[in-house]
Amino acid sequence: MISFNKVTKIYQEDTTVLQDISFEIEQGEFVSFVGKSGAGKTTLLRLLLGMEKPTSGEVYFQGINIGNADSSQIQTIRRKIGGIYQDYKLLPTKTVYENVAYILAVEGKENEEIEEEVPKVLEIIGLKDKVNNFPNELSGGEQQRLAIARALVNHPEVIVADEPTGNLDPYNTYEVISLLEKINRTGRTVILSTHDREVINKLGKRVITIENGKMIRDEAKGRFII
């Protein structure tokens, strides 16, 4: 489903962020990228979302070479990947309801479907009482749950979570990781990027370890070892 083939990313002549990275991710897998801050985890995800182009090598999503994809292909790929981020990346001028509905609107879904789907997802995620609130009126945990609701609402094939627990307390961290596991159990691919040792060790899933831009380990049931 996702394939990185000898991917190198160099920002300036002497700043190599990723070097010769190769791996494949199958549909339905739960894969964690671990590494220290600045190891290159976020760059890997940016390459997958088409926000960056590799300096060399190829990144494939469902057979499409993202580096050569045109803007409409990139848009299609991004709609198939639900994103959850450390800084939530919510739309601050839109309400909770509108943040989630926006994703379906982007896909051109009919109003009836939006009116049906959005309350359902907000109820599952526990935000149905806050539909008219703006993101800055929510707590950190609620904002992250909203980000998850937004990532799930259009039933994407892949969920990408970039340090999703970075700003959360242990209780909310546990909640978010449990949700990601639940999502994975429905058959969706989950890619988690984190430097949270405890989270990784509890998961017991595939772990790809990145250090200084190089892939140093890829274990089916990995632990956080740096």
Next chain:
Amino acid sequence: MLTNFFRVFNFALTDFNRNKGVTIATIFVLVVIIMLATWLFIFQGLTGFLISQVQDKIDVTAYFKEGTFEEDILKVKSEILVMSPNIKEVEYVSQDKALEIFAENHQDSEVISKALEEVGSNPFLPSLNITTSGDPAEYEEIANILQTDQYADLVDNVDFYEKKDTIEKVYAITKNINIGGLILTAILVIISVLVVFNTTKLAVDSSKDEIGTMKLVGASNWFIRGPFIIQGAIYGIIAFVISMALSAASAYALSSKIAFILPGFSLAEFFTSNIWIFILIQLAFGAGLGMLTSYVAVRKYLKN
């Protein structure tokens, strides 16, 4: 397609309602710019009126020999109209008419009345008063035509060379006023674009992260850009309505005062007769600039 358009329109209206501070500031700036453009156009109307008033007083006169038949003079008149397309007006003044005008102009002067009586006969020559757009070269061309051998038996004298200095001075002044007007317009257009662009840019800059997120979730460029452009249009249309009301009110209120300074010029009439140009200018500076600058300001953040 239609659903998407309504959605984009709805997003624009919602953002417009929620960002009241930005909305008011942007509309205020647009009204100022539109009013500047409007008053520049009115100023050009005023200077145009002044220039035409001065130019209408400038002419060259071709005096015909005593005894020249009226039909010969009128024939010359139609010939020069064909030969020189720059002529704005040619007025035939007969000997009697010239005397009548002179007498009327000097009716209060006893000395002149007595002098005319002493002369006994009509001392004036029939003439053609010729007006062009004001260019000295045009007047010279007509003077030269009238002084060729073709008209030597009819034309006594053309007073171009006596009036040459005045014609040149008036022409230079009007030309400079026109150039000054053009430069002023160009400067104003540049300033307007920059001011409106910066105002729109500030509004768009505050949504920089939001645009990034919209890109990240797979929104198309038009889906992101649309609400900003529609908001720009809404700002512009509201600014247009306010400016139109202000312009109409000020045109009618100041009309009598301007007519007092500049007799013959009615600002209210100028406004009414040029209403479509005013609408065009105000819409172009309001909605046009609002939309265009929104388009450009958002483009920067749509690259990734």
